[in-house]
Amino acid sequence: MTDLRQAAIAVRENAHAPYSGFKVGAALRGASGTIYRGCNVENVAYPEGTCAEAGAIAAMVAAGETVFTEAYVVAGSPLPVTPCGGCRQKLAEFGAGDVRVTMATVEGSEQVLSIADLLPGAFDPSFLGG
Numbered sequence: 001m002t003d004l005r006q007a008a009i010a011v012r013e014n015a016h017a018p019y020s021g022f023k024v025g026a027a028l029r030g031a032s033g034t035i036y037r038g039c040n041v042e043n044v045a046y047p048e049g050t051c052a053e054a055g056a057i058a059a060m061v062a063a064g065e066t067v068f069t070e071a072y073v074v075a076g077s078p079l080p081v082t083p084c085g086g087c088r089q090k091l092a093e094f095g096a097g098d099v100r101v102t103m104a105t106v107e108g109s110e111q112v113l114s115i116a117d118l119l120p121g122a123f124d125p126s127f128l129g130g
């Protein structure tokens with residue numbers, strides 16, 4: 001098992017998902033090599049819940065890093081879990097287009113896509129120029 005999968009599998013155990021029952025774990029490899037972890041944290045006020053990817057990104061930024069080079073997301077789904085639209089935008093903020101995102105099941109099936117493939121035509125800082 002890779003270190004990134006191991007980290008995502010382990011942090012998934014801490015997911016707070018009493019409403020969906022769907023636990024997700026995410027791990028990012030920062031440019032420094034440090035691994036950051038996140039799990040989904042649901043809330044009784046449903047829209048206030050946060051995704052695993054968002055948690056991992058928050059952990060990375062809080063630690064002082066703003067670039068990651070690899071991502072891994074795992075859930076107990078029948079097919080490899082795919083990041084929601086909002087998380088695709090969040091991933092694109094801190095990862096280059098060619099960064100690999102591995103989506104996986106707990107059982108071990110994996111699918112790999114780049115950030116650019118996950119979010120074609122992304123809104124990026126170049127649009128802010130006016």
Ligand code: THU
Binds near residue numbers: 022042049050051087
């Ligand atoms: N979820 C994630 O954390 N990441 C994903 O990539 C897909 C969905 C969470 C949000 C919610 O807590 C639960 O999974 C069900 O949608």
